[in-house]
Amino acid sequence: MMQMQSLNRFRRFFRYSWLALLVLLLSGCHFDMYNQPSIRTYEPSSFFEDGRGSRPNVEGAVAVNAAFYDEYFLTGLVDGVPGDELPLELTRELLERGQAQYNIWCAVCHGHAGYGVSVIAQRGGIVPANFHQQRLRDASLGHFFNIMTVGVYRGDPEQDGFRSMYSYASRISAEDRWAIAAYIRALQLSQNATIDDVPQDRRGNLGNN
């Protein structure tokens, strides 16, 4: 009699044990695959003191490709004076790349034609330079590259001096900055072109665009 009872209890236990299995399955429902311990870009992290997952550059760090370029390619300066040479091959692709990049980065302030007329300029506060003034038409190519690399500082640091144009070196690659410089030169030529600049056999195309 005693034995029967314990056998029954045993059976009953097994009959309902699937419930326990179900509970075990439920414990598989969790979110740690959705939010994994690895750090994604910009995710905060308690590991570092300042709470940032993305680490700022260590001081003195050199970019991977920086060593492949010479001084002139990265600054546009030869002995501190802007050079006038394009360190890349001048091709149609380069100018088209320059145009695309110019329209993203510079047209916002300097305008698509480079006259310093744009919506931002109209709002006041910022007075961008006109690329078609004589001083800049005479300036060498390296000057434009250098301005993009270091920006423009206006006035005296002691008295209300301020950065009127910020550096774009961290946002535009050196190749693209040279492409933009070449494109600005093309813009300047285009605004002062005469009929003599058009090859004889293309003159028929003028005006029927």
Add this chain to the structure above:
Amino acid sequence: MGQIFPRNANLFVRVSIFAGLLGATTLILLIAVFFRSNAYRQVNVAIEQPVPYSHQLHVDVLGIDCRYCHVSVEQSYFANIPATETCMTCHSQIKTESPDLAPVRASYASGDPVLWEKVNRVPDFVYFNHSIHVNKGVGCSTCHGRVDQMPVVWQTQAFFMGFCLDCHRNPENYVRPLEEVYNMEYVHPANQRELGAQLVAQYGIMPPDQLTNCWTCHR
């Protein structure tokens, strides 16, 4: 000993078995529906940001290109959120006293980042890559909607697996010419399927059986 339960209690027990099963199914369904609902996914919910930055003003009115701020979208898997320096290029001279911009100025002075809230996300077990889409003719507005009309960014759709697969199975329904990728107003032309098929061939987009492989997105 007398009966505790009347005879019709049997019926109650039988019904409650079915009711229990029905209840359990409904509960599971409800949970599933909740996790796929727009409310849980925060779709069409404007997220409050530390700075009331408006894409409508900066993109639509001022005409700034997406890449001016989201620099790395062409080159990297990640479309970066602009550095404080990017805002300061203009706001060191425009609206320099605006109280709305105080967190930006504080961040520029101290070097601590502005704590933007993330709006769009996929789970960590999904690999998403911006550059491949942008460079093969998938426009921002296909996934993010008309950002240029948003004073505050919100998600226009949940990034379910079905959403990704719908395009990966038939990319020709969505791809556009490369120069239209950043055009927020782009509308697909009437002959999208022919044009799309042509572009798919031109850009060398992988065939659907490769694009729908699990390891494309889960790696």
